[in-house]
Amino acid sequence: xxxxxxxxxxxxxxxxxxxxxxxxxxxxxxxxxxxxxxxxxxxxxxxxxxxxxxxxxxxxxxxxxxxxxxxxxxxxxxxxxxxxxxxxxxxxxxxxxxxxxxxxxxxxxxxxxxxxxxxxxxxxxxxxxxxxxxxxx
Amino acid sequence: xxxxxxxxxxxxxxxxxxxxxxxxxxxxxxxxxxxxxxxxxxxxxxxxxxxxxxxxxxxxxxxxxxxxxxxxxxxxxxxxxxxxxxxxxxxxxxxxxxxxxxxxxxxxxxxxxxxxxxxxxxxxxxxxxxxxxxxxx
DNA sequence: GATAATTCCTCTAGCGGCTAGAGGTTCAAG
DNA sequence: CTTGAACCTCTAGCCGCTAGAGGAATTATC
Numbered sequence: 001x002x003x004x005x006x007x008x009x010x011x012x013x014x015x016x017x018x019x020x021x022x023x024x025x026x027x028x029x030x031x032x033x034x035x036x037x038x039x040x041x042x043x044x045x046x047x048x049x050x051x052x053x054x055x056x057x058x059x060x061x062x063x064x065x066x067x068x069x070x071x072x073x074x075x076x077x078x079x080x081x082x083x084x085x086x087x088x089x090x091x092x093x094x095x096x097x098x099x100x101x102x103x104x105x106x107x108x109x110x111x112x113x114x115x116x117x118x119x120x121x122x123x124x125x126x127x128x129x130x131x132x133x134x135x136x137x
Numbered sequence: 138x139x140x141x142x143x144x145x146x147x148x149x150x151x152x153x154x155x156x157x158x159x160x161x162x163x164x165x166x167x168x169x170x171x172x173x174x175x176x177x178x179x180x181x182x183x184x185x186x187x188x189x190x191x192x193x194x195x196x197x198x199x200x201x202x203x204x205x206x207x208x209x210x211x212x213x214x215x216x217x218x219x220x221x222x223x224x225x226x227x228x229x230x231x232x233x234x235x236x237x238x239x240x241x242x243x244x245x246x247x248x249x250x251x252x253x254x255x256x257x258x259x260x261x262x263x264x265x266x267x268x269x270x271x272x273x274x
Numbered sequence: 275g276a277t278a279a280t281t282c283c284t285c286t287a288g289c290g291g292c293t294a295g296a297g298g299t300t301c302a303a304g
Numbered sequence: 305c306t307t308g309a310a311c312c313t314c315t316a317g318c319c320g321c322t323a324g325a326g327g328a329a330t331t332a333t334c
Contacts, residue, residue: 035300071261078258085260089243099233106226121215123222124208127190172329
């Protein structure tokens, strides 16, 4: 049996975050010591590793709840998991595209700033005057 | 003089958001009608356009406050604005890199999922078993 | 000029995913 | 048995809004 601190060390998930996941229903309420402290087993550590891994990949808490539920049914078809991961991948790609547009716009603004005073500064002028934008945003 | 709704229509910033910006100190408290409703002038519309523009480019509220302060001093050197925009550009690029790593990892996981049941599902297995990861995350 | 529809006001609370801190209890080492 | 670290619960804060309650002002229609 591991204390919450021990589990935190093993999984890399911070102590308050573990408690937060319990509140959010990702982790079932653990057993408790006589003095009411949380005590975890191997299964809990695995589950938390799963969660951490999914969070690192950017899955939302709700999606992780679904993925966890799916992982409990080894015999079920895995379309669900595929769909969730696929949808997430699509979102990630969209975010990348959006950030790239932002990057291009910022690049253009920063590189054009040749002036030495705010009056001539392209950064400030671009922000003031929408006409200087390349794209709609 | 424009009502808050009129200003909202002109700038594309939602009414509650305008009030929020006032609270955050981006917009000075406006004049009021006899019945205590906000009344804005041209200058306010321009300032709000600046803010919206900066938000669209992903600048944080605090940075926008700084940019607004700089824009009030046309004779000042524009290093400040340059530095803020440059730092932001760097952040955007870092986020893109991070999302690309995520994309690669997700791509790999999704495309490997050939099984028909959760038991064989690469999505689920990859989340359970860190050993299946390409990179540390 | 009355009425109705729309817009406006303030205030409070909620979103996601934690993180920080207060104030108190339990545990493990020496 | 004492100390100090780790634990407990509870509340509040972060960011940038957004939503809703409950009420007042304004505008449009008759």
